[in-house]
Amino acid sequence: MANISVFGLGYVGCVGVACLAKLGHHVVGYDIDSNKVDRISRGLATIVERDVDAIMSEGFKAGRISATTSTQDAVTQTEISFLCVGTPNAADGRLNLSFLLSAVQAIGNGLRLKSTFHIVVIRSTVPPGTNDIVSAALEKVSGKKAGINFAVVSNPEFLREGMAVSDFLNPPLTVIGTEDKNALGIMRKIYDPLFSETVEVAPKVAEIIKFVNNSYHALKVTFGNEIGAICKKLDIDSHQVMNLFCKDTQLNISSYYFTPGFAYGGSCLPKDLKGLNFLAQSNQLEVPVLSSIELSNEVHIQRALDRVQATDIRSVGIIGLTFKAGTDDFRNSAAIHLAEAILGKGSTLHVYDRFLNMAQEKETNLRELNEKIPHLLPFLEKTVENVVAKSLLVIITVRNPEVPALISKYPKVHFLDLVRLKDPSIEELPNYEGFCW
Template identity: 35%
Template sequence: MKVTIIGTGYVGLVSGVCLAAKGHQVTCVDIRQDIVSCLNAGNPHIYEAGLSELLTQVIESGDFEATTDLTTALDRVDTIIVAVGTPSDGGVIDLSYVRTAVRKIGEYLKNNDRYISIIIKSTVIAGTTDTVVREEIETASGKYHPAFGLGMNPEFLREGEAIDDFMNPDRIVLGYEDPETLERLEALYAPWHVDKVRVNTRTAELIKYANNSLLATQISAANEIANFAAALGNIDIMDVINGVSLDRRWNPILRDGTRLNPAILNYLIPGCGFGGSCFPKDIQALHSQGQELGLTMDITKAVLNVNDVQPLQVANIINSHIKELSNYKILILGLAFKPGTDDVRESASLKIIDSLLKQGATIFAHDPIAATNFSNAMGTEARKITITSEWRHHINDTDIIVIVTKWPEYIDLENINLSGKIIFDTRRMLSIEKVTGAQYFAIGLRQS
C-alpha cells in the first residue's frame, strides 16, 4: 500500500519507517529541506533507539523516502496520514499545524477528483477530526464529506521504546467516518494481528486522552502517598507499594502460583513527576476541554497540581537536612524526561536545577544524549551550570548526587566509593544496601 505521512517528528517518522518495514511504500513530507536531506541519507534528526538502523533498511529496500514536495507526494497515494505537532498553548492544544496541513490537502483536492482518505495521527482533542479537520478541508476544496475520507488513528508510542511499541502494539485504534477509510485503515494495519478497535473518530481521539490521563492519575496518586509516607516518617514507600501491588487486581496470580507482574505496576513507583511531550500536554488539554464543556474536572486538576510541584520535593527534602546550599556542589544525573530519548520537554531536571540554582548551589549535570537539547531548553540559564560528558570524573568534586533519569549507566554508582556523599535517588534505581558510606535519600523515604 502507498501512503504519504505529513510530519517527520517522533510520531510521523517512527510511523513511516515502521510501516515501510512492513512492506508499505511510504513518503514522509516535511517543509524543511535539511531534514529531508538527512532522512534520505539515512540520518534521522531525532534520537530513538533502533530508528537509524531501521531507516537505513527501508531506504535500501526502496520503501521509504522523504520530500518537501507535498503535491507530488499526494499524487502517488489515496491515503494520507497527518502527524504534525500539536503543542500546548496555555493548557490548550495548538491546532495551527494540523489546520495548515489539512488545508493544503483541501487545496490539492480542489482540482483533483480522486477519493483520498485523510487520517489524523496527531494527538487532538475529541471532536477535532469530524469538525475542525472536516471544515478546513471542505472550505479549501469546495467539496464536502464524504467526497473525501476522514479517519483518526491515535498513537501509543513511548519515547525511547517507540519502534518496539509500533511494531509490537497491544492494540490498534481505527477511527473512521466513512466505510472506505475504514477499509484503508484495515489494509494499512493488515500485517498486525492484534486487537483492533473500530470506532468513530471522536471516540478514537478520546481513547488516547483517557489512556494517558488514567496513567498520569496513577502516577500522581502514588507520588502523593509517597510524600505522605515521608512526612509521617519511619516508612519506606517502596514497602507500601510492594504490599499494594500484591493485590491480585493489580498483579494476577497465574495457575502455577507465579505472578503476572504487569507493566502497569511501574506507574505505582513514586518519583519526581511525569514529563515528556504527551502526559503533561494531554492532561492539560483534557482539563481545558472539560472546563469549556462546563465540567469542573477536579481530578485532572489535582493530577496536574501534584505533578507540578513533585520535582520540588527533591530540594525540599535536601533542605530539611541542609539549610544553606550555597557552598555545595551538586551533580545532576539525567536531563531527558526519561531514559532512551533526547527529549527534555517537561523534564523534572528543569525544575530541580532551577530550584537549586536559586539557592546558590554549584551545578554539574550529565546526560548521555540529551545535553544539547537541555542547554537549548534552559536558554541563558544554561551558562550557570557545567554540563559534563564524564560524570564519573565529578564524583570526588561534588557533595550531593541526584539521579533524575534512570539511565542504565548510573547503576555504576553502586560500585563507586561514595563515602561522605549525599545520594538522592529520585527513581529508586539503586539498592540502598549497596550505597555504602553515603547518606541515601529518595521520594517517599525520610531519613531521621
C-alpha cells in the same frame, strides 16, 4: 501494499515513516522543516530513538522511503496521508491546531488535483471534534466530498519516546475512529500485521482517548509519588507497598471502579482516605492529589443535585438509598445526601430500597436506622412501582431489574440514571437520561 505520505517528521512522523516502510508500504515524508526532509530523503532518522536508524536505513535501501518538499506530490502520489504534526498547548491550555490545519490546507490543495479516493489519518493528539473540522476544511479547500472522494480517520498514536519503534509495532491497541466503511477496511489492512486488537469507535472517542490515557498516566505517577512521600516519612518501604498494591489485580490494577456513575460512599473509602490524608497533614506533607479526592466526590454529588434542580420537577423518587446495592449499610451514602438535599428544597420524596425494607422487616440494623435516618424512614415505599407511580422524576442509584419495564410503562415520568442500567431498550427513550455518559 499502500502508498502513504507522512506530514510532520518529528518523533511520531519519523517513527511512522520507518515502521510503515518496515510493514512493506511505500512512504513519502513531508515537513515544513527542510532539514528533516533532507535527512529522510537520505534514509536518516530525524530523532534519537532506539532501533529507528536501523529500520529507517533498511526501508530506504529497499526503496520504500523518500521525502519531498512538495505537498502536492505527497498527496497526488499516495492514497493515504498520515498527519503527525505537533499540537502544542496554547497559552490557555487548549491544543493549538494551527500546524495541523495548515497541513490540512496543503493536503486539500493536493486533493483538488486527485480523482481517486484519499484517506487522511489524524495521528496527532487532537481535541474531540477535530475530525469534523478537518473534514469540513478539506471539503472547502479541495471542492471534494467527504465519504465520496476522501475520508478522515482518527487514529491516535500510543508510542512512548525511548520505546517508540517497539510501541509502534506492538501497540496496546489500535484505535480507528471513522464512520467511513471503505476507509475502515483500508486502515484495518494497514494494521493487520501488528497482531494488536483493533477497535472501531466513533471519531470523538478515538480523539479523547489520548487525553484520557495520558491524564491517567499522570495521575498514576503523582499518586505513586504522594504515597512514596508519606511512606518515607513513616519509614515504610514505599516500593514494597506499591508492589503489593499492584499485586491486587481484582480491585487495584483492573477495570473495577472505572465506570462513570455516581459518587463513592460507605464505611471504608471515605474513612480510610481521611485517615491517609491525616497522616500526610500531621507530617507536614502536601498531597494535592490525595487531598482533592473527597472534594471531587462532593462536586459529583452536587452535579447530580444541580441536574435535579434544573429539571424543575418537585415530585421526586429515589430507587436505592444505601451506599451501594446488596447491603443495608447506609453509612456515608451519597444517595442519602441526595435525598436530604431534595427534601431541603421542598420537594416531595418517595424512596424504594430493597435492603432497607428487608432490614426493617427482619428488624436488623433497626436501632441504627431509627437513630441515624429517622427523617427518611417515613418516605420508604414497599415497591418500586409505588415510587414511580407517585413521582415525576425518579433517580436511580442502584441497578434494579424491575426499573427498565417501568421506564417504558411510565412515559410521563423522567428517569435520571446515576449508575447505568445497561439496558439498550431504554437508552433511547425520551424519558430516560444517563447522568454521566
